[in-house]
Amino acid sequence: MNEIAAPLLKVEGLGAGYGELPVLHDVSLEVRRAEIVALVGSNGAGKTTLLRALSRVLPSTGSIVMHGRQLSQATPDQAFAAGMVQVPEGRQLFDRMTVQDNLLMGAYRRAAKADVARDLEKVYGFFPRLSERRRQLAGSMSGGEQQMCAMARALMAAPVLMMIDEMSLGLAPVVVEQLMGVLADIRDEGVTVLLVEQDVHLALSGADRGYVMETGRIVHSGPAASLLNDPKVRQAYLGV
Ligand SMILES: Nc1ncnc2c1ncn2[C@@H]1O[C@H](COP(=O)(O)OP(=O)(O)O)[C@@H](O)[C@H]1O
Ligand SMILES: [Mg+2]
Structure with missing residues (x-):
């Protein structure tokens, strides 16, 4: 198959569960x-x-292919x-850190610091409210602002x-x-x-x-x- 036409993520026949309890059965899906x-x-x-x-x-059974790479x-x-970057349910922010420090935590595994500084401004462009509140403690914001912060933090991981x-x-x-x-x-x-x-x-x-x-x-x-x-x-x- 042509690499361009291939989906970004292709999941086939996935099974998973907790201990003896099976939860997922033969799950297949594609994300382009x-x-x-x-x-x-x-x-x-x-x-x-x-x-x-x-x-x-x-752990799971079945196939998880992303970018042509088998990740199962x-x-x-x-x-x-x-x-693959998750925005977890319930946001899971560092409540006692500022918005900006939360966003930087999203980028902590990235080496190119110039790219991180550029992406920070780009992400603030998506969420102007966060830009205004970049020095505010994450835990002091509204639920919606916290969700924005969690999404922005994930974006900082590129x-x-x-x-x-x-x-x-x-x-x-x-x-x-x-x-x-x-x-x-x-x-x-x-x-x-x-x-x-x-x-x-x-x-x-x-x-x-x-x-x-x-x-x-x-x-x-x-x-x-x-x-x-x-x-x-x-x-x-x-x-x-
Ligand atoms: N840590 C866990 N240990 C055991 N069972 C779990 C655990 N987490 C979720 N489950 C069970 O797995 C099933 C699917 O849960 P979950 O994936 O959280 O569903 P959803 O996200 O769609 O609400 C449920 O029956 C839930 O009780
Ligand atoms: Mg859930």
């Missing part, structure tokens, strides 16, 4: 360059477990080096694939709307996004393509607009 892909499903469906397997903090046996450091776990959880709709707008900007700058959400309508509304997960299996997939119009998806997740 510079698209926003939504992975949606109810609480407990296995979305976070999938992210853990992709970032290699949880990789370490978390190797997955990170390949460009990700190829940014994986965001429950971006909208606990945030007001107007804030979520802003964050979705920034995700589109980030995608347009060439960063590929895997958006993991319980809020099915929100995620599919802002994504290019989507996958619906139920009890550890992918049960629907396709262009996000088609999923939003699919009667089965609408009945199960959108209350119509």
